[in-house]
Amino acid sequence: MRVFLSHDRHPGGTNARPGSRATRSQRPDLAEHPENVFVLNSLHHRAFDANLFTVDSDYQIRASPSFDPGHPFLRQTIIERQGEQLSLPPDVRVRSTFLEELNAGLYWL
Known part of the structure; x- marks a missing residue:
């Protein structure tokens, strides 16, 4: 699964499930799960x-x-778009349970 938040020639993947970035070697099944990946620029x-x-x-998008x-690009693409719903291609999905687990640990939500 690939989702782009913005245009960049060098996208990198990040995981939606909490801890999966830190525990990639411990849980490769989740770290590389196709419904647990957003592709973002650096x-x-x-x-x-x-x-x-x-x-x-x-x-x-929630901030x-x-x-x-300080970077105007982040202000334009995150802060000014807060609350907007990402439009995903029809065949792309991020598992909602991964997002819910990730966000449960954020004090500001």
Whole structure:
């Protein structure tokens, strides 16, 4: 599964399920699960991994209240689009249970 939040020539994958980034070697079945991956550019990848924004189970962009990006691209694509629903290709899906588990650990949701 591949989802792009923005345009970038060097996308990188990040996992939706909590802990899967840190435990890739312990749970490769989840780290590489096709319904547990967002493909993001490097700016969004770092912000996602730092829990500065997430995507909820309705595929809406949600940002931490403390997220005040200095980079205008992050402001335009996350802060100004907060609450917008991502449009996914028809054959693409991120498992909602992975997103719910990830977001359960975020104090700001």
